[in-house]
Each structure stands twice: as C-alpha cells, then as structure tokens.
Amino acid sequence: MAYWLMKSEPDAFGIEDLQSRPAKTEPWDGVRNYQARNFMRDDMKKGDEIFFYHSNCKVPGIVGIATVASTPYPDPTQFDPDSDYFDPKSDPDDPRWILVDVKYKRRLKRILSLAEIKDHAEALGDFALVRKGNRLSIMPVSAEQWDYLLGLEKQ
DNA sequence: GCCAACGTTGGC
DNA sequence: GCCAACGTTGGC
Numbered sequence: 001m002a003y004w005l006m007k008s009e010p011d012a013f014g015i016e017d018l019q020s021r022p023a024k025t026e027p028w029d030g031v032r033n034y035q036a037r038n039f040m041r042d043d044m045k046k047g048d049e050i051f052f053y054h055s056n057c058k059v060p061g062i063v064g065i066a067t068v069a070s071t072p073y074p075d076p077t078q079f080d081p082d083s084d085y086f087d088p089k090s091d092p093d094d095p096r097w098i099l100v101d102v103k104y105k106r107r108l109k110r111i112l113s114l115a116e117i118k119d120h121a122e123a124l125g126d127f128a129l130v131r132k133g134n135r136l137s138i139m140p141v142s143a144e145q146w147d148y149l150l151g152l153e154k155q
Numbered sequence: 156g157c158c159a160a161c162g163t164t165g166g167c
Numbered sequence: 168g169c170c171a172a173c174g175t176t177g178g179c
Contacts, residue, residue: 056177114178133160135176
C-alpha cells in the first residue's frame with residue numbers, strides 16, 4: 001500500500017465537504033497538472049491512504065485522512081462545456097485527464113499545520129510538501145513520513 | 156493583496 | 168526547439 005498527500009482549498013472543497021458526501025466519497029476532479037494526473041493514473045491503488053491537506057487558507061496543513069476508493073477513470077468535467085475544468089483539446093477517445101474517487105476516513109485530532117511540518121523538515125527527509133517552490137497538488141508520501149506525521153498528531 | 160515559483164502557450 | 172509572455176498556485 002502507498003501513501004499520498006492531496007491538496008484542496010477548503011473554500012472550494014474541504015474535509016467537511018468530503019465527510020458530508022453520499023458514501024463519503026467524491027471524484028477528485030479538476031486536476032489539470034500532468035504530474036499529479038500521472039500519480040492518479042499510474043500509481044494509485046484502491047485502499048491507498050491519503051493525507052487531506054487544506055491549502056490557500058488561514059492555517060494551511062494536514063487536516064484528515066482519506067483513502068483511494070476507485071480505480072482510475074476519465075475526469076468527466078473535461079468534456080463538460082459548462083465546467084470550469086472543461087478542456088476542449090481533450091479527445092473523448094483518448095481522455096487527457098484521469099482521476100480517482102477519494103473516500104473520507106477520519107479527521108486528525110488536531111491540524112498538522114504547514115508551519116509545524118516545516119519544523120520537522122529534517123526528520124521528514126526529502127518531503128515534496130516542504131520543498132521550495134512546491135506547487136504539486138498530489139504527491140507521494142513515504143511510509144516513514146506517514147508514520148512520522150501521524151506520530152505528531154498525538155503530541 | 157502581494158509576489159515568488161512554476162507550468163503552459165505560442166511566435167519565431 | 169528556444170524562450171518570452173502569460174496564467175496559476177499557494178504561502179504569507
């Protein structure tokens with residue numbers, strides 16, 4: 001099993017929104033970055049665990065845990081002219097944008113803020129989240145990093 | 156609201 | 168294929 005971190009802006013879609021969805025599950029649509037897409041398309045497996053991260057907000061940080069709840073499939077919003085994520089260049093016979101469903105598991109007992117995570121950058125090793133200029137919205141987390149961060153939750 | 160960092164686009 | 172211009176991300 002692999003571990004991931006996925007960013008979302010709480011103003012648009014936060015952990016509470018995921019929790020309140022039917023089946024607590026939501027298609028992770030709108031990803032329009034190839035590297036992030038490739039993680040979903042090529043590497044994610046059903047049951048993988050995800051840190052749910054709130055970005056672009058007052059206290060950015062990890063707020064909960066979700067799981068990968070589907071195999072990869074085409075993001076329907078790319079073919080919807082009314083969607084913000086419509087991509088006229090995407091060919092329905094060879095869809096450009098692929099997503100997975102994400103399912104709510106639990107909230108953390110406390111937010112692990114980006115500031116706190118940065119304080120532990122050394123122990124976390126080469127963690128994409130705290131790399132300078134990082135803008136990836138989906139990134140891998142190693143088992144060691146996962147365990148370390150969950151350990152912080154209890155402190 | 157500012158701006159640094161980064162990805163994408165398109166002219167040449 | 169280069170690279171300037173532009174748009175977006177996301178912390179602060």
